[in-house]
Amino acid sequence: MALHLLCKDPESPNNGSPTLxxxxxxxxxxxxxxxxxxxxxxxxxxxxxxxxxxxxxxRLLHLFPTGDDAPHGRAIPEDGKAS
Structure with a gap:
């Protein structure tokens, strides 16, 4: 499993949570x-x-990825061929 840190709450005083x-x-x-x-x-x-x-x-919603910025939009398909 490969987890990718996308965003943390910049206003959180406790270890940056919430985190996506x-x-x-x-x-x-x-x-x-x-x-x-x-x-x-x-x-x-x-x-x-x-x-x-x-x-x-x-306040965290604007940090969430959307559309082409989302990781799944850039992910390589299971067959390994970029479209």
Whole structure:
């Protein structure tokens, strides 16, 4: 597995979290962030036992990759041939 650091919250006082990573093996994103523990908020959504909910500040959204800037847009296909 190769994780690529994409962005960290520049205003975080504690180790740069929330942090966004890209996993080039699973072609998915991982978001390290704050656990949502408030029962009232969690009751408003359906969360299976094998999942969790994390929260991150709105200010982080502009740092997320989009469109052609996203790693998956630049990834080499499984057949190894660039299109």
């Amino acid at each position: 990573y890209y996993d080039d093996v699973s072609d998915s994103y991982l978001l390290q962030s704050w656990k949502v523990l408030d029962p009232a908020r969690l009751a408003a959504i359906s969360v299976p036992d094998h999942e969790t909910v994390v929260e991150f500040p709105k």
